[in-house]
Amino acid sequence: METRASYVTVGAFAIVLFVGGLFLAIWFGGVRLDQETRPFLIEFQGAVDGLSTGSPVRYRGVPVGTVSDIRIDPENVEVIRVDIEVDAEVPIKKDMYAVLQAQGLTGIGFIQIEGGTADAEELEPTGDRPVPRIPARSSALSKVFETAPQIADRLVVVIARIEEFLSEENEQNFRMLLANLATVSTTVADRSDEIEAVISGAAASVEDLRQAAAEVGPLMQEASATLATVRGTAVGLDNEVAALSGSLAKAGDRIASTAGELEGMLADARPGMKDFTNTGLYELTQFLVEARFLVSNIDRVLRQIDRDPSQFLFGDRDGQVEAEQ
Structure with missing residues (x-):
């Protein structure tokens, strides 16, 4: 009887201890047995590695729910449907x-809800979707995993090029380069005095150039003044040429006006010239013929007067003498 009673006592103590530990876990964990939740749906386009039923759902790092179910969309095998309780x-x-993220180095996945503003409306179910759907986006980690094969390929290429660069031939060339550099440095050290002399000569040349530049300064000023004078003369010549061009333009206008007047006069005289050509020219020809005949007669009379004026004035005198006798 005593052995059986001890078993009952130990069992009762274990049950009380378990219930007390469960109560403390619930109390310290902040689990609310009367907590009300709402269902939401998230559709991921990629893999959901590390995510399982019961995985936490957080909003900006604060736990707000858990994953209740994970399944493949029967209508599209590329979509993973995840039901959560918030x-x-x-x-x-x-x-x-929603973004799928991994916790630490363990790789355990959880859903992080981000975004949201105070003025935005709450997400409500629609007619074709009785459960509200939270949009899903790719996380930075998933993008890294997606680009990991490309990064690995590039790393392979880089490693191959490094191995090629570190070949035995390049190693020998590098050693020869170091040897040549050592030789050059030794030669430079041996000729340091000559190099110093060259540097001193270069410094002297620079000083000479500085002095020459100082002497060239006044010459440049004089050249600038000369250029200013030439520029002023050119401006004066431009003004005179402009005035001459204006005078020539006025003279051209006057010549054009005179030519127009002459053209008008010729136009007015053209009918008279035409009449003169048709009738007056013939009459003038007749006049010239008659004038020539008149001049011939006058010439003949003048010759006769010159040869015997008395005969011209008194006629034939021989006949008068015979009459008196």
Whole structure:
């Protein structure tokens, strides 16, 4: 009887200890047995490695729910449908989105809800979707995993080029380069005095150039003054040429006006010239013929007067003498 009683006591103590530990775990963990939740749906386009039923759902790092179910969309095998339960007191806005992330180095996945503004409307179910759907985006880690094969290929190429660069031939060339550098440095050290002399000569040349530049300064000023004078003369010549061009333009206008007047006069005289050509020219020809005949007669009379004026004035005198006798 005593042995059986001890078993009952130990069993009762273990049960009380378990219940007490469970109560303490619930109390320290902040688990609410009367907590109300709301269902939401998240559709991921890629893999959901590390995510399982019961994985936490967080909003900006704060636990707000858990994953209740994970399954493949029967209509599209590229889509993973994840059902979550979120605390009913946590507002889920329309501008929020879900990202799959991994916790530490363990690789355990959880869902991080990000985004959301105070002025945005809450996400509500629609007619074709009784459960509200939170949009999903790719996380930085998933992008790294997606680009990991490309990075690995590039690393392979880089390693191959490094191995090629570190070949025996290049190693020998590098050793020869170091030997040549050592030789050059030794030669430079041996000829340091000559190099110093060259540097001193260069410094002297620079000083000479500085003095020459100082002497060239006044010459440049004089040249600038000369250029200014030439520029002023050119401006004066431009003004005179402009005035001459104006005078020539006026003379051209006057010549054009005179030519127009002459053209008008010729136009007015053209009918008279035409009449003169048709009739007056013939009459003038007749006049010249008659004038020539008149001049011939006058010439003949003048010759006769010159040869015998008395005969011209008194006629034939021989006949008068015979009459008196």
